[in-house]
Amino acid sequence: xxxxxxxxxxxxxxxxxxxxxxxxxxxxxxxxxxxxxxxxxxxxxxxxxxxxxxxxxxxxxxxxxxxxxxxxxxxxxxxxxxxxxxxxxxxxxxxxxxxxxxxxxxxxxxxxxxxxxxxxxxxxxxxxxxxxxxxxxxxxxxxxxxxxxxxxxxxxxxxxxxxxxxxxxxxxxxxxxxxxxxxxxxxxxxxxxxxxxxxxxxxxxxxxxxxxxxxxxxxxxxxxxxxxxxxx
Amino acid sequence: xxxxxxxxxxxxxxxxxxxxxxxxxxxxxxxxxxxxxxxxxxxxxxxxxxxxxxxxxxxxxxxxxxxxxxxxxxxxxxxxxxxxxxxxxxxxxxxxxxxxxxxxxxxxxxxxxxxxxxxxxxxxxxxxxxxxxxxxxxxxxxxxxxxxxxxxxxxxxxxxxxxxxxxxxxxxxxxxxxxxxxxxxxxxxxxxxxxxxxxxxxxxxxxxxxxxxxxxxxxxxxxxxxxxxxxxxxxxxxxxxxxxxxxxxxxxxxxxxxxxxxxxxxxxxxxxxxxxxxxxxxxxxxxxxxxxxxxxxxxxxxxxxxxxxxxxxxxxxxxxxxxxxxxxxxxxxxxxxxxxx
Numbered sequence: 001x002x003x004x005x006x007x008x009x010x011x012x013x014x015x016x017x018x019x020x021x022x023x024x025x026x027x028x029x030x031x032x033x034x035x036x037x038x039x040x041x042x043x044x045x046x047x048x049x050x051x052x053x054x055x056x057x058x059x060x061x062x063x064x065x066x067x068x069x070x071x072x073x074x075x076x077x078x079x080x081x082x083x084x085x086x087x088x089x090x091x092x093x094x095x096x097x098x099x100x101x102x103x104x105x106x107x108x109x110x111x112x113x114x115x116x117x118x119x120x121x122x123x124x125x126x127x128x129x130x131x132x133x134x135x136x137x138x139x140x141x142x143x144x145x146x147x148x149x150x151x152x153x154x155x156x157x158x159x160x161x162x163x164x165x166x167x168x169x170x171x172x173x174x175x176x177x178x179x180x181x182x183x184x185x186x187x188x189x190x191x192x193x194x195x196x197x198x199x200x201x202x203x204x205x206x207x208x209x210x211x212x213x214x215x216x217x218x219x220x221x222x223x224x225x226x227x228x229x230x231x232x
Numbered sequence: 233x234x235x236x237x238x239x240x241x242x243x244x245x246x247x248x249x250x251x252x253x254x255x256x257x258x259x260x261x262x263x264x265x266x267x268x269x270x271x272x273x274x275x276x277x278x279x280x281x282x283x284x285x286x287x288x289x290x291x292x293x294x295x296x297x298x299x300x301x302x303x304x305x306x307x308x309x310x311x312x313x314x315x316x317x318x319x320x321x322x323x324x325x326x327x328x329x330x331x332x333x334x335x336x337x338x339x340x341x342x343x344x345x346x347x348x349x350x351x352x353x354x355x356x357x358x359x360x361x362x363x364x365x366x367x368x369x370x371x372x373x374x375x376x377x378x379x380x381x382x383x384x385x386x387x388x389x390x391x392x393x394x395x396x397x398x399x400x401x402x403x404x405x406x407x408x409x410x411x412x413x414x415x416x417x418x419x420x421x422x423x424x425x426x427x428x429x430x431x432x433x434x435x436x437x438x439x440x441x442x443x444x445x446x447x448x449x450x451x452x453x454x455x456x457x458x459x460x461x462x463x464x465x466x467x468x469x470x471x472x473x474x475x476x477x478x479x480x481x482x483x484x485x486x487x488x489x490x491x492x493x494x495x496x497x498x499x500x501x502x503x504x505x506x507x508x509x510x511x512x513x514x515x516x517x518x519x520x521x522x523x524x525x526x527x528x529x530x531x532x533x534x535x536x537x538x539x540x541x542x543x544x545x546x547x548x549x550x551x552x553x554x555x556x557x558x559x560x561x562x563x564x565x566x567x568x569x570x571x572x573x
């Protein structure tokens with residue numbers, strides 16, 4: 001069964017991004033801006049920009065899509081809700097399924113998990129970070145080892161390094177500035193352009209999930225908060 | 233077919249400014265085809281008030297089921313609509329963002345215009361959803377947990393605030409007094425239920441209406457709440473028991489007389505013969521009775537929506553938005569939310 005391209009949305013951190021991707025590794029269209037606290041105003045301009053790049057009309061473009069993918073968390077609580085509410089609206093209006101994607105898994109996938117385990121981290125509003133460890137599954141999909149951590153970056157790094165089967169690569173802003181520790185020798189900090197989640201990876205992962213038959217109804221996709229309210 | 237659907241003037245309204253997730257379909261700004269309100273009252277009751285993060289979380293869960301039900305009950309789909317109206321101010325920013333993001337997506341995907349609506353002004357449009365409908369110009373009294381505003385409405389576009397609270401909203405005062413009396417949350421309905429069992433003249437409370445500014449009709453409800461607190465403390469210090477129904481009845485009577493008195497005085501000063509009341513506190517039986525009694529003395533016609541249109545709902549948002557949509561106006565996808573009007 002052929003799966004139509006997927007529209008991906010990411011508003012989990014400081015970037016706001018929208019992309020259409022699938023089946024190939026390159027997105028068909030992509031829009032991404034640095035927008036801390038600007039997701040509410042900018043997201044739909046990004047959706048319109050992607051449609052415009054593709055030459056699609058809003059009313060009919062939805063028929064060319066197979067699903068809406070969106071980052072569900074962990075991340076900025078408000079950012080996640082803006083992206084998820086927007087994704088739900090598009091999915092409901094176009095009659096499409098949705099796929100929820102972890103922004104940490106999207107970062108690890110973009111960094112390349114085929115090359116070994118990756119620890120991805122996203123900043124919170126406090127000094128803590130959200131972080132998790134990913135390895136490649138049998139189909140090359142990201143498999144999370146252990147739980148999502150919500151703690152100081154230094155503590156999270158030590159914990160994930162101990163959990164990793166072999167040398168660990170790190171992506172995400174929280175890892176920058178963490179001082180050397182006993183685990184440092186087995187670590188490699190990846191390039192800065194891999195520091196944030198992006199919708200192109202979200203769309204591609206959601207397309208793969210759709211190919212595995214993992215689409216969900218719009219009401220079923222909800223934010224993943226990790227922690228209790230009011231802390232991120 | 234499209235023309236016939238368009239002539240019905242159907243607007244989908246979306247409201248998420250506080251603790252209700254509401255979606256409604258309204259025809260031509262006057263006929264409510266469906267209205268769904270997913271209330272969070274029970275969720276917030278255990279905290280004794282609205283917790284913004286909890287409200288935002290619930291909105292994102294409830295928005296799709298509410299929209300599906302509103303469309304189903306009205307028997308319409310996106311292609312039958314002429315546009316969408318969504319509350320973008322004033323309210324809890326995180327909650328408003330959920331409704332606005334959802335509405336923008338529906339508008340984009342259905343290729344329909346949407347307009348952003350002020351929640352306080354939308355309350356006034358609840359009166360256009362029932363007969364008899366008010367004609368312009370009129371005075372509006374919007375009283376709820378977040379607002380206590382007196383406005384002069386010249387027409388759909390021209391309205392100005394001539395009075396408001398300088399501290400707590402009237403509904404907030406009900407909540408706080410109910411808490412002092414151990415009546416639980418939300419306070420308005422709790423006080424209203426108990427008031428008939430007490431004496432409205434049991435305690436002579438200070439008038440929350442301020443008279444220090446010429447031409448203004450402002451209130452301070454914080455002082456009234458404090459007066460209740462001191463009264464309770466004094467009675468306790470004197471070793472006297474407190475008759476809770478008496479406090480509820482006299483407090484409610486004081487608020488109702490003050491609000492109604494200000495509304496009628498403002499109408500007289502501005503030469504207006506119609507008063508519209510709106511907002512959650514307009515559901516209070518004491519205020520409704522006070523308004524009707526004063527109107528019965530002649531000269532002023534009072535418009536009071538049924539209770540389900542006084543509390544937060546999306547039909548009023550659709551009705552308010554229809555006016556602009558019918559003129560071909562639309563807001564852009566970059567529209568923001570605001571905590572204040």
